Amino acid sequence: MLNVFTLDNGRLSGRPLQDDDLDNPDALADVRPVWVDLESPSAAEKRWIASRFGLTIPDDIVDDDLEESARFYEEDNGELHIRSDFLIDDDITPRNVRVAFILHNKVLFSIHDEDLPVFRLLRLRARRIPALIEDAKDVLLKLYDADAEYSADALEGIYDALEKVSEQVLKQQVSDQEAGAVLSAVAKEEDLNGRIRRNVMDTRRAVSFMMRSRMLNAEQFEEARQILRDIDSLDSHTAFLFDKINFLMDATVGFININQNKIIKIFSVASVALLPPTLIASIYGMNFKGIPELDWALGYPYALGLMVVSIAAPFIYFRRKGWLR
Known part of the structure; x- marks a missing residue:
C-alpha cells in the first residue's frame, strides 16, 4: 500500500x-x-x-x-x-x-x-x-x-x-x-x-x-x-x-x-506421628515367648488400642502447638 x-x-x-x-x-x-x-x-x-x-x-x-x-x-x-x-x-x-x-x-x-x-x-x-x-x-x-x-x-x-x-x-x-x-x-x-x-x-x-x-x-x-x-x-x-x-x-x-511448605509439613507431621505405632507394631510382631498374643486373650485389642493412643497423642500435642494450622 x-x-x-x-x-x-x-x-x-x-x-x-x-x-x-x-x-x-x-x-x-x-x-x-x-x-x-x-x-x-x-x-x-x-x-x-x-x-x-x-x-x-x-x-x-x-x-x-x-x-x-x-x-x-x-x-x-x-x-x-x-x-x-x-x-x-x-x-x-x-x-x-x-x-x-x-x-x-x-x-x-x-x-x-x-x-x-x-x-x-x-x-x-x-x-x-x-x-x-x-x-x-x-x-x-x-x-x-x-x-x-x-x-x-x-x-x-x-x-x-x-x-x-x-x-x-x-x-x-x-x-x-x-x-x-x-x-x-x-x-x-x-x-x-x-x-x-x-x-x-x-x-x-x-x-x-x-x-x-x-x-x-x-x-x-x-x-x-x-x-x-x-x-x-x-x-x-x-x-x-x-x-x-x-x-x-x-x-x-x-x-x-x-503453599508447598504446608504440604511438606503435613507429611512431616504424619511421619513423626506414625513412628510410635510403628514401633509398637514392630515389638508385638517379634517372634519370642511370652508376648500378649499367646498369654493374654485381649492381646491383639490391647496392641491395636495402644497404637491408636500413640497416634492420637502426638496429633493432640501438635495441634496445641499450632503446627497443624
Whole structure:
C-alpha cells in the first residue's frame, strides 16, 4: 500500500496510489508531497517510486539483522537514512516493528511491514490541527513525538494492570492456581515494559542523530529537545515498573513456597506421628515367648488400642502447638 501526503491549507491530506497508476511514472505529477508512506510495498510500487522520485528502495531495508552503523547515516547526495523501531501495544502479541525513513529531496519516505498506531495518530492530528506540519522534517519529528506519547499511554496501561495484580497478590491467601495466573500476567507486563524501554531508547538515538546532523531549524531543534526530555521522564517510570514487577513476582513465588511448605509439613507431621505405632507394631510382631498374643486373650485389642493412643497423642500435642494450622 502506498499513500502520498501533501499539505492542503496547512493540513496533511493523504491520497492512495491506485493500481492503474503504477505503470504511469507521471501519475500524481501535479502533487508536491511531503510524505510518502509505503506499507509492505510491492515491486511495482518500488518501481513507481524509482521512476517518479528517483529513489531506489532496497528489498532488505527493514530487515532486523542490520548493523548498528547502518541504522543512522547520511549519503553523499544528502539523503538521510534512519531506521527505528515503533511499538504496537497489542493485547495478544505486543511487538516492535522496524520502520525505515529516507529523507530525499525534501520528501520523507517511510517503509514498514505493518500499519502502526503512531502513524494513524499523526494522520488524525494533522488533518484536524492546521499548521501542525510544515515540511518533511516536521513529519518525522511529529512521528517521534507521537511515539513517545504512545509509549507513555502503554506505561499507564501497565500501571493499571499491575494494580489489579497487586490486589490479588496482597490479599491474605493466594492459591496455586491464582499464583499461576498472577505470574502469567506479570510476565506479560514485564515483556511489554521491556519493549517500551527498547522503543524509547531507539527513539532517543534517532532524535539525537537528527540533532547532531544539523538538519533542523531552531524551532525544530527545540522540539527535538522537548521530545528527549519526555523520553527521559519515561525512563524513570520503566525502571519503577521493573522494580514493582520484580516485587510482585517475588511475593507470588513466596506464596507458592508457603503453599508447598504446608504440604511438606503435613507429611512431616504424619511421619513423626506414625513412628510410635510403628514401633509398637514392630515389638508385638517379634517372634519370642511370652508376648500378649499367646498369654493374654485381649492381646491383639490391647496392641491395636495402644497404637491408636500413640497416634492420637502426638496429633493432640501438635495441634496445641499450632503446627497443624
